[in-house]
Amino acid sequence: MSVYINTDICNGCLKRQEGCCEEVCPGDLFYRKEGKAVIREPADCWDCFACVKACPRSALSVGLPFQISEEKHRLTARVKKNTIVWKLVDCEDRDIISFTIVNRKSDEEGPK
Numbered sequence: 001m002s003v004y005i006n007t008d009i010c011n012g013c014l015k016r017q018e019g020c021c022e023e024v025c026p027g028d029l030f031y032r033k034e035g036k037a038v039i040r041e042p043a044d045c046w047d048c049f050a051c052v053k054a055c056p057r058s059a060l061s062v063g064l065p066f067q068i069s070e071e072k073h074r075l076t077a078r079v080k081k082n083t084i085v086w087k088l089v090d091c092e093d094r095d096i097i098s099f100t101i102v103n104r105k106s107d108e109e110g111p112k
Contacts, residue, residue, distance in 0.1 A: 002042045002063045003039055003042060003045055003051060003060055004060065005036070005037050005038070005060055006059045006061070009058065009059035010036045010055075010057065010059035011059075012036050012037060013056070021051035021054060024054040025051050026046060026050065027046055029045060037060070049062060049075075049077070053084060055077075058076050058077070061074040061089070072090070073088055073091075075087070076089060081103075083100045083102055083103050085100050086099055
């Protein structure tokens with residue numbers, strides 16, 4: 001799989017010292033160029049989706065491999081306070097399906 005960056009949406013996390021994707025990527029694959037996120041070597045991506053979930057503008061998505069989707073579908077994520085909304089979109093950014101999952105419990109809630 002590969003991470004795609006929609007440069008029309010990405011704003012490089014504006015005034016942050018590091019972009020959100022740069023901050024969370026365990027492989028240290030992201031950097032900024034001309035105010036936009038860039039991935040150094042897509043083949044080195046671990047497919048952990050941390051960057052997709054961390055992007056505050058939903059500018060990052062994961063392209064599904066040909067074996068799963070001949071139509072070049074992608075997964076995007078929008079993290080909310082207690083949930084993550086995943087959307088499957090086609091190559092023209094049309095929503096195919098979306099689903100919501102409960103996010104991990106926050107540290108503020110304490111142990112159960």
